[in-house]
Amino acid sequence: MSMAIAAAKPGGADVLHKKEIVTAKPGKGEVLVRHSAIGVNFIDVYFRSGLYPWPVEKDLILGSEAAGTIVAMGEGVSEFNIGDKIAYTVPNGAYCQERIIEARHLVPLPEAIDVKVAAASMLKGLTAHYLLHRSFKVEKGQTVLFHAGAGGVGLIAGQWLAAKGVTAIGTAGGKEKCELAAKNGYAHMIDYMSEDFVERVKEITGGEGVDAVYDSVGKDTYPGSLNCLKTFGTLVNFGQSSGPALDFKLSDLAVGSYSVTRPILFHFTADREYLKQASSELFAMIEKGELKISVNQQFALEDAAKAHIALESRKTTGSTVLMP
Ligand SMILES: NC(=O)c1ccc[n+]([C@@H]2O[C@H](COP(=O)([O-])OP(=O)(O)OC[C@H]3O[C@@H](n4cnc5c(N)ncnc54)[C@H](OP(=O)(O)O)[C@@H]3O)[C@@H](O)[C@H]2O)c1
Numbered sequence: 001m002s003m004a005i006a007a008a009k010p011g012g013a014d015v016l017h018k019k020e021i022v023t024a025k026p027g028k029g030e031v032l033v034r035h036s037a038i039g040v041n042f043i044d045v046y047f048r049s050g051l052y053p054w055p056v057e058k059d060l061i062l063g064s065e066a067a068g069t070i071v072a073m074g075e076g077v078s079e080f081n082i083g084d085k086i087a088y089t090v091p092n093g094a095y096c097q098e099r100i101i102e103a104r105h106l107v108p109l110p111e112a113i114d115v116k117v118a119a120a121s122m123l124k125g126l127t128a129h130y131l132l133h134r135s136f137k138v139e140k141g142q143t144v145l146f147h148a149g150a151g152g153v154g155l156i157a158g159q160w161l162a163a164k165g166v167t168a169i170g171t172a173g174g175k176e177k178c179e180l181a182a183k184n185g186y187a188h189m190i191d192y193m194s195e196d197f198v199e200r201v202k203e204i205t206g207g208e209g210v211d212a213v214y215d216s217v218g219k220d221t222y223p224g225s226l227n228c229l230k231t232f233g234t235l236v237n238f239g240q241s242s243g244p245a246l247d248f249k250l251s252d253l254a255v256g257s258y259s260v261t262r263p264i265l266f267h268f269t270a271d272r273e274y275l276k277q278a279s280s281e282l283f284a285m286i287e288k289g290e291l292k293i294s295v296n297q298q299f300a301l302e303d304a305a306k307a308h309i310a311l312e313s314r315k316t317t318g319s320t321v322l323m324p
Contacts, residue, residue, distance in 0.1 A: 005063075007047070010054065023099065029104065033099055034071045039094070040304070040320040116298070121286065143167040144211055150184075160185070209230035296318040
Protein backbone atom coordinates (compact mmCIF):
# COMPACT_ATOMS: atom_id res chain seq x y z
CA MET A 1 0.00 0.00 0.00
CA SER A 2 1.12 3.56 -0.67
CA MET A 3 -0.34 6.92 0.36
CA ALA A 4 -1.26 9.12 -2.58
CA ILE A 5 -2.82 12.55 -3.11
CA ALA A 6 -5.60 12.55 -5.69
CA ALA A 7 -8.04 15.09 -7.09
CA ALA A 8 -11.58 13.78 -6.61
CA LYS A 9 -12.91 15.85 -9.55
CA PRO A 10 -11.80 18.95 -11.47
CA GLY A 11 -11.78 21.97 -9.17
CA GLY A 12 -9.85 24.10 -6.69
CA ALA A 13 -7.11 22.91 -4.32
CA ASP A 14 -9.83 21.62 -1.96
CA VAL A 15 -10.52 18.64 -4.28
CA LEU A 16 -7.16 17.15 -3.27
CA HIS A 17 -7.46 14.31 -0.77
CA LYS A 18 -5.45 11.42 0.68
CA LYS A 19 -5.96 7.97 -0.76
CA GLU A 20 -4.41 4.54 -0.17
CA ILE A 21 -3.32 2.82 -3.37
CA VAL A 22 -2.29 -0.78 -3.90
CA THR A 23 1.12 -1.07 -5.52
CA ALA A 24 0.85 -4.47 -7.21
CA LYS A 25 3.84 -6.38 -8.59
CA PRO A 26 5.46 -4.57 -11.53
CA GLY A 27 4.60 -6.10 -14.91
CA LYS A 28 6.75 -6.58 -17.98
CA GLY A 29 8.99 -3.56 -18.59
CA GLU A 30 7.86 -1.93 -15.33
CA VAL A 31 9.50 -1.17 -11.98
CA LEU A 32 8.22 -0.22 -8.53
CA VAL A 33 9.73 3.10 -7.42
CA ARG A 34 9.82 4.43 -3.85
CA HIS A 35 9.76 8.22 -4.09
CA SER A 36 12.22 10.36 -2.13
CA ALA A 37 10.97 13.73 -3.40
CA ILE A 38 8.24 14.85 -5.80
CA GLY A 39 8.21 18.04 -7.88
CA VAL A 40 5.24 20.43 -8.03
CA ASN A 41 4.52 22.04 -11.39
CA PHE A 42 1.97 24.32 -12.95
CA ILE A 43 0.83 21.40 -15.13
CA ASP A 44 -0.49 19.82 -11.88
CA VAL A 45 -2.75 22.86 -11.50
CA TYR A 46 -3.94 22.60 -15.13
CA PHE A 47 -4.93 18.94 -14.62
CA ARG A 48 -6.46 19.54 -11.19
CA SER A 49 -8.55 22.50 -12.41
CA GLY A 50 -9.79 20.60 -15.47
CA LEU A 51 -8.06 22.94 -17.95
CA TYR A 52 -6.33 19.82 -19.32
CA PRO A 53 -8.57 16.81 -20.11
CA TRP A 54 -8.68 14.14 -17.40
CA PRO A 55 -7.19 10.77 -18.32
CA VAL A 56 -9.34 8.99 -15.65
CA GLU A 57 -12.99 9.25 -14.56
CA LYS A 58 -12.21 10.33 -10.98
CA ASP A 59 -9.45 10.37 -8.36
CA LEU A 60 -6.67 11.63 -10.59
CA ILE A 61 -3.30 11.25 -8.87
CA LEU A 62 -1.41 14.37 -9.90
CA GLY A 63 2.34 14.96 -10.13
CA SER A 64 4.58 14.76 -13.18
CA GLU A 65 8.12 14.71 -11.76
CA ALA A 66 9.91 12.76 -9.04
CA ALA A 67 13.12 11.12 -7.84
CA GLY A 68 13.47 7.91 -5.88
CA THR A 69 14.79 4.35 -5.72
CA ILE A 70 13.82 1.20 -7.59
CA VAL A 71 12.51 -1.35 -5.05
CA ALA A 72 11.12 -4.08 -7.35
CA MET A 73 11.47 -5.00 -11.00
CA GLY A 74 9.25 -6.65 -13.58
CA GLU A 75 10.46 -8.90 -16.37
CA GLY A 76 12.47 -7.54 -19.25
CA VAL A 77 14.00 -4.48 -17.57
CA SER A 78 17.65 -4.47 -18.57
CA GLU A 79 18.85 -0.89 -18.00
CA PHE A 80 18.24 -0.75 -14.24
CA ASN A 81 18.66 -2.76 -11.02
CA ILE A 82 16.97 -2.83 -7.62
CA GLY A 83 18.48 -0.10 -5.46
CA ASP A 84 19.22 2.29 -8.36
CA LYS A 85 18.50 5.96 -7.77
CA ILE A 86 16.39 7.34 -10.60
CA ALA A 87 14.39 10.40 -11.69
CA TYR A 88 11.56 10.76 -14.19
CA THR A 89 8.95 13.06 -15.69
CA VAL A 90 5.64 11.75 -17.08
CA PRO A 91 2.15 13.27 -16.94
CA ASN A 92 0.47 12.51 -13.56
CA GLY A 93 0.78 9.76 -10.96
CA ALA A 94 3.74 11.10 -8.93
CA TYR A 95 1.95 12.45 -5.82
CA CYS A 96 2.42 9.18 -3.89
CA GLN A 97 4.95 7.29 -1.78
CA GLU A 98 5.40 4.41 -4.23
CA ARG A 99 4.27 3.78 -7.78
CA ILE A 100 4.66 1.39 -10.65
CA ILE A 101 6.08 2.97 -13.77
CA GLU A 102 7.47 1.80 -17.10
CA ALA A 103 11.27 1.71 -16.94
CA ARG A 104 11.55 3.50 -20.30
CA HIS A 105 10.57 6.75 -18.54
CA LEU A 106 13.40 6.58 -15.98
CA VAL A 107 16.87 8.06 -16.10
CA PRO A 108 19.68 7.14 -13.71
CA LEU A 109 20.38 9.76 -11.07
CA PRO A 110 24.08 10.55 -10.59
CA GLU A 111 25.26 9.98 -6.99
CA ALA A 112 26.25 13.65 -6.62
CA ILE A 113 22.74 14.95 -7.30
CA ASP A 114 20.45 15.30 -4.33
CA VAL A 115 17.01 13.75 -4.71
CA LYS A 116 15.27 17.05 -3.93
CA VAL A 117 17.29 18.81 -6.62
CA ALA A 118 16.43 16.03 -9.08
CA ALA A 119 12.72 16.19 -8.24
CA ALA A 120 12.87 19.96 -8.59
CA SER A 121 14.61 19.99 -11.95
CA MET A 122 13.66 16.95 -14.02
CA LEU A 123 10.51 18.39 -15.63
CA LYS A 124 11.57 22.04 -15.38
CA GLY A 125 15.18 21.50 -16.47
CA LEU A 126 14.21 19.33 -19.44
CA THR A 127 11.66 21.97 -20.38
CA ALA A 128 14.38 24.62 -20.39
CA HIS A 129 16.50 22.20 -22.44
CA TYR A 130 14.02 21.62 -25.26
CA LEU A 131 12.88 25.28 -25.29
CA LEU A 132 16.43 26.52 -25.86
CA HIS A 133 17.66 23.66 -28.09
CA ARG A 134 14.58 22.61 -30.06
CA SER A 135 11.62 25.03 -29.94
CA PHE A 136 13.74 28.07 -30.71
CA LYS A 137 17.41 27.08 -30.87
CA VAL A 138 19.26 29.99 -29.34
CA GLU A 139 22.62 31.19 -30.59
CA LYS A 140 25.30 33.20 -28.86
CA GLY A 141 24.71 36.93 -29.29
CA GLN A 142 20.92 36.72 -29.59
CA THR A 143 18.49 38.46 -27.27
CA VAL A 144 15.33 36.77 -25.99
CA LEU A 145 12.47 37.61 -23.63
CA PHE A 146 11.50 34.98 -21.03
CA HIS A 147 8.33 35.59 -19.02
CA ALA A 148 7.97 34.49 -15.35
CA GLY A 149 11.75 34.54 -14.97
CA ALA A 150 11.64 33.94 -11.21
CA GLY A 151 9.53 30.76 -11.48
CA GLY A 152 10.63 27.13 -11.53
CA VAL A 153 11.37 26.91 -15.26
CA GLY A 154 12.32 30.62 -15.36
CA LEU A 155 15.24 30.46 -12.91
CA ILE A 156 16.75 27.47 -14.74
CA ALA A 157 16.24 29.02 -18.19
CA GLY A 158 17.86 32.32 -17.15
CA GLN A 159 21.07 30.57 -16.09
CA TRP A 160 21.11 28.35 -19.17
CA LEU A 161 20.61 31.30 -21.54
CA ALA A 162 23.45 33.21 -19.88
CA ALA A 163 25.72 30.15 -20.14
CA LYS A 164 25.02 30.09 -23.89
CA GLY A 165 25.95 33.77 -24.31
CA VAL A 166 22.36 34.87 -24.96
CA THR A 167 21.12 38.17 -23.54
CA ALA A 168 18.08 37.18 -21.49
CA ILE A 169 15.44 39.77 -20.69
CA GLY A 170 13.08 38.47 -18.02
CA THR A 171 9.76 39.50 -16.56
CA ALA A 172 8.47 38.83 -13.05
CA GLY A 173 5.79 40.11 -10.68
CA GLY A 174 7.41 42.42 -8.14
CA LYS A 175 10.78 43.83 -7.11
CA GLU A 176 11.97 40.85 -5.04
CA LYS A 177 11.26 38.34 -7.80
CA CYS A 178 13.08 40.59 -10.29
CA GLU A 179 16.11 40.76 -7.98
CA LEU A 180 16.15 36.97 -7.62
CA ALA A 181 15.91 36.38 -11.40
CA ALA A 182 18.69 38.92 -12.03
CA LYS A 183 20.96 36.72 -9.88
CA ASN A 184 20.02 33.74 -12.08
CA GLY A 185 21.27 34.84 -15.47
CA TYR A 186 18.86 37.56 -16.60
CA ALA A 187 20.74 40.58 -17.95
CA HIS A 188 17.60 42.76 -17.65
CA MET A 189 14.50 42.27 -15.52
CA ILE A 190 11.12 43.93 -16.03
CA ASP A 191 8.51 44.04 -13.28
CA TYR A 192 5.45 43.49 -15.48
CA MET A 193 3.12 44.30 -12.57
CA SER A 194 4.28 47.92 -12.60
CA GLU A 195 6.03 48.41 -15.96
CA ASP A 196 4.91 48.11 -19.60
CA PHE A 197 7.10 45.21 -20.72
CA VAL A 198 6.69 46.00 -24.45
CA GLU A 199 7.98 49.55 -23.96
CA ARG A 200 10.86 48.33 -21.78
CA VAL A 201 11.90 45.65 -24.31
CA LYS A 202 11.92 48.32 -27.04
CA GLU A 203 14.13 50.55 -24.84
CA ILE A 204 16.52 47.71 -23.97
CA THR A 205 16.86 46.54 -27.60
CA GLY A 206 17.10 50.04 -29.09
CA GLY A 207 13.70 49.58 -30.80
CA GLU A 208 14.78 46.41 -32.61
CA GLY A 209 12.92 43.78 -30.57
CA VAL A 210 14.01 40.27 -29.56
CA ASP A 211 14.78 37.12 -31.55
CA ALA A 212 12.31 35.04 -29.54
CA VAL A 213 9.82 35.28 -26.69
CA TYR A 214 9.29 32.29 -24.40
CA ASP A 215 5.80 32.89 -23.01
CA SER A 216 4.24 30.59 -20.39
CA VAL A 217 1.88 33.23 -18.97
CA GLY A 218 -0.46 33.16 -21.97
CA LYS A 219 -3.61 35.28 -21.92
CA ASP A 220 -2.18 38.34 -20.12
CA THR A 221 1.07 38.52 -22.04
CA TYR A 222 0.85 37.00 -25.54
CA PRO A 223 -0.36 40.12 -27.44
CA GLY A 224 2.52 42.10 -25.88
CA SER A 225 4.91 39.23 -26.53
CA LEU A 226 4.21 39.45 -30.28
CA ASN A 227 4.91 43.18 -30.13
CA CYS A 228 8.35 42.50 -28.63
CA LEU A 229 9.56 40.40 -31.58
CA LYS A 230 11.89 41.60 -34.29
CA THR A 231 10.95 40.75 -37.92
CA PHE A 232 11.04 36.94 -38.43
CA GLY A 233 11.08 36.46 -34.63
CA THR A 234 9.57 33.40 -32.91
CA LEU A 235 6.91 33.19 -30.22
CA VAL A 236 7.20 30.04 -28.12
CA ASN A 237 3.97 29.76 -26.13
CA PHE A 238 4.62 26.92 -23.69
CA GLY A 239 2.08 27.58 -20.93
CA GLN A 240 -0.87 29.61 -19.69
CA SER A 241 -0.49 30.45 -16.00
CA SER A 242 -2.86 33.44 -16.51
CA GLY A 243 -5.23 31.49 -18.80
CA PRO A 244 -5.10 30.26 -22.40
CA ALA A 245 -4.50 32.64 -25.32
CA LEU A 246 -7.94 32.12 -26.84
CA ASP A 247 -8.03 35.16 -29.14
CA PHE A 248 -4.86 34.31 -31.06
CA LYS A 249 -5.23 34.43 -34.86
CA LEU A 250 -2.71 33.22 -37.44
CA SER A 251 -2.99 36.62 -39.13
CA ASP A 252 -1.41 38.16 -35.96
CA LEU A 253 1.88 36.75 -37.24
CA ALA A 254 1.77 38.76 -40.47
CA VAL A 255 2.97 41.96 -38.75
CA GLY A 256 6.55 40.66 -38.78
CA SER A 257 6.44 37.29 -40.61
CA TYR A 258 6.67 35.73 -37.16
CA SER A 259 6.79 32.03 -36.32
CA VAL A 260 4.85 30.48 -33.47
CA THR A 261 5.03 27.13 -31.73
CA ARG A 262 3.09 25.58 -28.85
CA PRO A 263 5.32 22.75 -27.58
CA ILE A 264 4.77 20.13 -24.86
CA LEU A 265 7.68 18.50 -23.01
CA PHE A 266 6.29 14.96 -23.20
CA HIS A 267 6.44 14.94 -27.00
CA PHE A 268 10.19 15.47 -26.74
CA THR A 269 10.82 13.03 -23.88
CA ALA A 270 8.85 10.28 -25.66
CA ASP A 271 12.06 9.85 -27.65
CA ARG A 272 14.20 7.81 -25.21
CA GLU A 273 17.46 8.88 -26.85
CA TYR A 274 16.53 12.55 -26.39
CA LEU A 275 15.42 11.91 -22.80
CA LYS A 276 18.75 10.27 -21.92
CA GLN A 277 20.90 12.84 -23.70
CA ALA A 278 19.03 15.92 -22.42
CA SER A 279 18.88 14.65 -18.82
CA SER A 280 22.57 13.79 -18.79
CA GLU A 281 23.36 17.32 -20.09
CA LEU A 282 21.09 18.76 -17.41
CA PHE A 283 22.66 16.71 -14.61
CA ALA A 284 26.19 17.46 -15.87
CA MET A 285 25.47 21.20 -15.72
CA ILE A 286 24.09 20.84 -12.19
CA GLU A 287 27.10 18.77 -11.08
CA LYS A 288 29.52 21.36 -12.50
CA GLY A 289 27.66 24.15 -10.70
CA GLU A 290 26.71 25.83 -14.00
CA LEU A 291 23.04 25.44 -13.08
CA LYS A 292 21.88 26.03 -9.53
CA ILE A 293 18.47 24.58 -8.72
CA SER A 294 16.58 26.70 -6.21
CA VAL A 295 14.28 24.51 -4.13
CA ASN A 296 12.58 27.45 -2.45
CA GLN A 297 9.45 25.72 -1.09
CA GLN A 298 9.05 22.32 0.54
CA PHE A 299 5.82 20.71 1.80
CA ALA A 300 4.85 17.28 3.14
CA LEU A 301 3.11 15.20 0.44
CA GLU A 302 -0.14 15.35 2.41
CA ASP A 303 0.04 19.17 2.26
CA ALA A 304 -0.01 19.20 -1.57
CA ALA A 305 -3.06 21.50 -1.50
CA LYS A 306 -1.01 24.16 0.32
CA ALA A 307 1.65 23.88 -2.40
CA HIS A 308 -1.01 24.36 -5.09
CA ILE A 309 -2.45 27.43 -3.37
CA ALA A 310 1.03 28.97 -3.05
CA LEU A 311 1.88 28.28 -6.73
CA GLU A 312 -1.44 29.57 -8.09
CA SER A 313 -1.33 32.71 -6.00
CA ARG A 314 2.15 33.63 -7.33
CA LYS A 315 3.69 33.24 -3.85
CA THR A 316 6.46 30.85 -4.95
CA THR A 317 9.83 31.36 -6.59
CA GLY A 318 12.02 28.68 -8.16
CA SER A 319 11.00 25.06 -7.54
CA THR A 320 8.63 23.46 -5.03
CA VAL A 321 8.90 19.87 -3.79
CA LEU A 322 6.68 17.51 -1.80
CA MET A 323 8.29 15.07 0.65
CA PRO A 324 6.53 11.68 0.85
N1 LIG B 1 4.71 23.13 -22.38
C1 LIG B 1 5.59 22.53 -21.60
O1 LIG B 1 6.23 21.57 -22.02
C2 LIG B 1 5.79 23.03 -20.20
C3 LIG B 1 6.63 22.34 -19.34
C4 LIG B 1 6.88 22.89 -18.06
C5 LIG B 1 6.24 24.06 -17.69
N2 LIG B 1 5.40 24.66 -18.55
C6 LIG B 1 4.76 25.94 -18.20
O2 LIG B 1 5.76 26.83 -17.78
C7 LIG B 1 5.23 27.71 -16.82
C8 LIG B 1 6.12 27.70 -15.61
O3 LIG B 1 5.92 26.47 -14.91
P1 LIG B 1 6.42 26.34 -13.42
O4 LIG B 1 5.85 25.05 -12.93
O5 LIG B 1 7.88 26.60 -13.37
O6 LIG B 1 5.63 27.51 -12.70
P2 LIG B 1 6.21 28.89 -12.10
O7 LIG B 1 6.85 29.66 -13.20
O8 LIG B 1 7.01 28.59 -10.90
O9 LIG B 1 4.87 29.57 -11.66
C9 LIG B 1 4.10 30.27 -12.59
C10 LIG B 1 4.42 31.76 -12.56
O10 LIG B 1 3.62 32.37 -13.56
C11 LIG B 1 3.49 33.74 -13.22
N3 LIG B 1 2.11 34.20 -13.44
C12 LIG B 1 1.76 35.22 -14.25
N4 LIG B 1 0.44 35.41 -14.22
C13 LIG B 1 -0.07 34.48 -13.38
C14 LIG B 1 -1.39 34.20 -12.93
N5 LIG B 1 -2.45 34.89 -13.36
N6 LIG B 1 -1.56 33.18 -12.05
C15 LIG B 1 -0.51 32.47 -11.62
N7 LIG B 1 0.78 32.70 -12.00
C16 LIG B 1 0.99 33.71 -12.88
C17 LIG B 1 3.88 33.87 -11.74
O11 LIG B 1 5.14 34.53 -11.69
P3 LIG B 1 5.16 36.15 -11.54
O12 LIG B 1 4.46 36.45 -10.25
O13 LIG B 1 6.59 36.49 -11.55
O14 LIG B 1 4.39 36.68 -12.71
C18 LIG B 1 4.01 32.44 -11.27
O15 LIG B 1 4.95 32.31 -10.24
C19 LIG B 1 3.78 27.26 -16.56
O16 LIG B 1 2.91 28.03 -17.36
C20 LIG B 1 3.81 25.82 -17.04
O17 LIG B 1 2.57 25.37 -17.44
C21 LIG B 1 5.17 24.17 -19.79
